[in-house]
Amino acid sequence: MVNIQELDPNASPLDYFGWELRRRREEHRLTQQQLGDAIFCTGSLVGQIETARKLPTREFSERVDAALGTGGTFSRLIGLVLRSRLPSWFQPVAELEVRATYISTFQTQVVYGLLQTPEYARALLAVDYPDKAEEMVAARLERQRALERTEPPALWVVLSEAVLRQEVGDREVMRGQLAHLLAFRDNPWVQIQVLPFSAGEHTGLMGSFTLFRFDDDPDIFYTDGYDQGHMTANPPVIKERSVGYARLQATALSVEDSAALITRVMEERYGDPS
Template identity: 85%
Template sequence: MVNIQQLDPNASPLDYYGWELRRQREAHTLTQQQLGDVIFCTGSLVGQIETARKLPTREFSERVDAALGTGGTFSRLIGLVLRSRLPSWFQPYADLEARATYISAFQTQVVYGLLQTPEYARAMLAIDHADEIEELLAARLERQRILERSEPPALWVVMSEAALLQEVSSREVMREQLAHLLAFRDNPWVHIQVLPFSAGEHTGLMGSFNILRFDDDPDIFYVESYDQGHMTANPSVIKERSVGYARLQATALSPEDSAALITRVMEERYGDPS
């Protein structure tokens, strides 16, 4: 068992979270069990989080803040903790994504990460990371919180029709995923277009990519391979890919026609067989 006195708060965001939780709890003269009783969990769970052996959740963090009157300390820390659980090569992009004011994404095969349902995301993550799926899922869902901010980024997603037809996990999961996409129809900051197979050859056939735009920083082009990501602010690349993205938008179905196609696929391909 980790000795809390030897836990280095500088080792990682998770270690710091555990160290600070222990410090705040003791400052309120509460045992682990007493704190657990207040926030509706076991004292054992509190101890595991204090010793960095268990990943805290956002709900746990919010309850701790309310119980200890810490002014949102742990609700802020949890974002850092969850982001640190992302693959190291992906973290720089996630940091920029969280600061972007405009996100343009093109997806060739799957639903864009910020728009995935928990069960769809779980199935995707389980392909190569079954041993750490819960941590990665929590981190992905944390990324999606940028769409819930009072001033969220503008998100424009163009996805191939293949993303609708590629069954992930089960018919039920896909039905829920497509319904989730349709739920964004009235969101003024999220626009979804489907690029139909009938479009033929197009500039996105080389693969998925994202373009991030900022208020005061250069635009970023991002593309990833199997186990790494590549980012560049090279003006010539940004210009070329921005034009390419505009062509994809022009070729894709309108948001309204895209919603109609998503609805049709959801009902005809993934509808209740009974």
């Protein structure tokens, strides 16, 4: 069993969170159980988080800030902790999502991570990471906070029709996911288009990709790999893929017609069989 006194606060964001939690709790002369009672959890959970054996949640962090009067310290730390649980090769992409002014993405198989429901994300992640699925879901949901900023990025998403029809989880999970996509219809910063099967061959057949634009930094092109991603700011690549993305947008259904197709697939393919 890990001895909390041996935790190195410089080892990782999770270790620092546990180390700082214990330090602040002891400053208030509280036992783990007393703090647990104050934030509606067990003393055992507090101990597991203090020893970096359990990943804290955002709710836990906010309650600790309220109970200990820490001025939002743990609410700020939790973002670093959760991002650190993303695959190391993907962490720079999560940073781009936080800083970007515009995000344009084309997805061939799955819903873009910033728009996934917890259930959909869990079903996807559990395939390859059954032992880490919950913490990876938490990390993915943390990424979505980029859309909750005071000035969120403008997000334009083009989804292949295959994304709507590829069943992830089960019918209920898919029904919830497609309903979630429809919920963005009134969001002025999020536009969702569907590229129908009837479009035939198109410039996105080589695979999913994302373009990030910034106010003061060069544009970045990113594409996924199996165990790593590829990103570049090479101007010819940015120009070629920007034109390719514009062609995808022009070929895809309008935002309104896309919503109608999502609704139809949701009702016909994933509707309540009863």
